[in-house]
Amino acid sequence: MLRRAVLAGLTAGSLMLSTACGGDGEPAQQQRQADGRLRIVAGFYPLQYMSERVGAEDAAVTNLTQGGAEPHDLELKPSQLAQVSDAALVVYLNGFQPSVDEAVRLQAKDKAFDVAAVERLAAGGEHGGDPHVWLDPVRFAVIVGKLGERIAALDPANADAIKVRAGQLQDELHRLDEEYTAGLRTCARREIVTSHAAFGYLAGRYHLTQVPISGLDPDEEPSPQRVSQVAALAKEKGATTIFFEALVSPKLSQTIAKEIGAKAAVLDPIEGVEDGDDYVSVMVRNLAALREALGCT
Incomplete structure (x- = not known):
């Protein structure tokens, strides 16, 4: 398939870039913008949303899925593969977007934040493997907290502000949960x-x-x-x-x-x-x- 061919062709160079930096240590120079902000890549909108809220002015967040597009069907372009390679952190949901999964496996294993590993998705239980975990504000709040810890570890100079913003978003999500609980009682x-x-x-x-x-x-x-x-x-x-x-x-x-x-x-x-x-x-x-x-x- 074309996507696999493109990935294979870029693998060697991309791996050289990605192995030049650590996963949770100080990001390499190419993993920051010229203004010092962390480069964060998100697979699709809810992951972009929480990354932007938590990272705020300390992060530059790129969404791999264009607005109005179906994220399941995403096929990465070479320019997007370069964004994955240059990122300080790739926020994705394993099993939801196959092309992103493969790019992470080849280029970003040590700098990936897998939402499915934070709030494990049911393989065959009541939700039948449903990946849409962000539609539960309580589960989403747990993910936000873990993301805050990960970004703070990458940016110690701004760690306190990052953790405060994560807590503020968690509070909003818990209020949203309260509205749903009362509204659907x-x-x-x-x-x-x-x-x-x-x-x-x-x-x-x-x-x-x-x-x-x-x-x-x-x-x-x-x-x-x-x-x-x-x-x-x-x-x-x-x-x-x-x-x-x-x-x-x-x-x-x-x-x-x-x-x-x-x-x-x-x-x-x-x-x-x-x-x-x-x-x-x-x-x-x-x-x-x-x-x-x-x-x-």
Whole structure:
């Protein structure tokens, strides 16, 4: 494959760069901007968000996934491979973006922060390997704390400020959790019908039941039998809303909604955001959409 060929062609030079520096020691010169800020590379939006909040003026954060793009399908360009090689820290989620996983393995093993190693993803339990751990604010807060420790270790001169910012973001996430807990405590329904199985952690945290039309892969085509099953269950439970995602086609959700007399609406897995939005604002919007769909008081 082209991606593998590109990676192979750059491996030798990239490895020479990456082995010239330590993982948790003082970063090499190329791992800092000219103004002294740490170079941090994030695989996709939620990881960019927490890196920017924690690193702030002490870090220059690059998101490998362009706005509006589906992060699962990312194919790295040579320029992005160079960014991985030159980074002081690569923040990624192992198993979510294969091209990033491979770049980390070849070029950034000793300077990678793997979200999946901080908050281990269920391999086959209640969430079925769902990688969308950031949709649970409590789990996300744990990850933020660990990221703060890692960035602080790379930048001792600014360690205190970095840890303070990590704590501030954790406080915001815990307040968000409190809003969700209160907002979803008393609802007429507790089933959320979604276009794909991205909301397992959110559902588990707030005692909801996710009913996905398709599995964890947003490109997976559900069988006609599955679509019929979901439509029947949604009608039986009195669902008023069938959710779809901002980066995925709404057609299936709209079809089921029309069939049972419901409406289709967005429930965002926050894999990317539009200009003017951020993680917290989209989570607040998701809460409002859930409260309306579930008849919460």
